[in-house]
Amino acid sequence: MNDELKALHTNQTWHLVPRPTTTNIIGSKWVYRIKYKSDGSVDHYKARLVAQxxxxxxxxxxxxxxxxxVKSSTIRVVLTLATIHKWHLKQLDVNNAFLNDNLTETVxxxxxxxxxxxxRPNHVCKLNRxxxxxxxxxxAWFQRLSSFLITLGFQCSRADPSLFIFNHDGTLIYIxxxxxxxxxTGNNERFITSFTNRLHKEFKIKDLGSLSFFLGLEVTHTKFGVFTRNLKLKILAH
Structure with missing residues (x-):
């Protein structure tokens, strides 16, 4: 909880103001989660402050x-391409993603x-982010992230707005x-490393390494390709 509050204060998420009497004031609460490793052991405990x-x-x-x-069909296509071409699948997590954009409304x-x-126990938080x-x-977060990716040369897929593609001078990257x-994933590891560093400078990113779990989909890497447990999808490299 202290770590969460530290991140909120670092991002200047709010400032305290006297309680207004003529506008809406929403509540706040704590939500707790336990994150596990692939072997079932506890990885870490997570506390998050959320708005009501x-x-x-x-x-x-x-x-x-x-x-x-992102659509499940898009995930299947990208996993298939990565397996066929033997591309590495890297997974990233954005810490406190929603804190990266300023609010346009007064909350x-x-x-x-x-x-x-x-x-100031009776003051309330006027949210800046x-x-x-x-x-x-x-x-707000998706607009912030997509605008950043587009400035780096990525294009948003017409088939799925959550798929971004970089295709330039033989470098092909999918996000x-x-x-x-x-x-x-993509065909240029050096570009992916450089891009990940750039992304980390813009946002606070945690590199989770090889893809292992995504949207309830457990991914296992084998010498034959990729096996996904929940979608019952088995992809073999050719």
Missing amino acids: GFNQVAGLDFSHTFSPV FMEQPPGFQDPN AIYSLKQAPH LVYVDDIII
């Missing part, structure tokens, strides 16, 4: 909410439970995006 976005009012503290998510939120400012469970947060989970 169900209390937001349309037209007052949110407008656009839609954010595309007030209650202080984090258990962490109220002792000198999006936070998890805000209705507009996924839309799959699902909120804060990213898969990268």
Whole structure:
């Protein structure tokens, strides 16, 4: 919880203001998760502060909410291409992804439970940046990430807006995006390494190594190719 609050304060996610009497104020709460390693042992404990976005009012503290998510058929195609061409599948996780974009609406939120400012206990948080469970947060984050990728020369696929493609001078790179989970593969490892470093400078990125788990899909790498457990999809290299 302290690590989460440190990240929120580092990103200047909010500033405290006197409680307004004539506008909507949404609640906040803590959500806890246990993340496991592939062998079933505990990797780490995660605490996340989220907004109670169900209390937001349309037209007052949110407008656009839609954010595309990658299609399962697109995942299959990219995994197939990577297996056939023996490309490495790299997985990245964006820490506190929704904190990377400024809000355009005015949103007030209650202080984090258990962490109220002792000198200003009745003040509320005026959000400067999006936070998890805000209705507009996924839309704001996707717009921020896609704009960054396009400036680097990637193009958004017409078939799937969550697939970004870089194709220049023989270098072919595919990026799959699902909120804060990213898969990268392609025919140029040096470019992928350089791009990952660039991405880390723009956002706070955690390199998860080879793809192992994505959208409930468990991926196992073998000498024959890639086996995916949940989708019952077996891909063999030719």
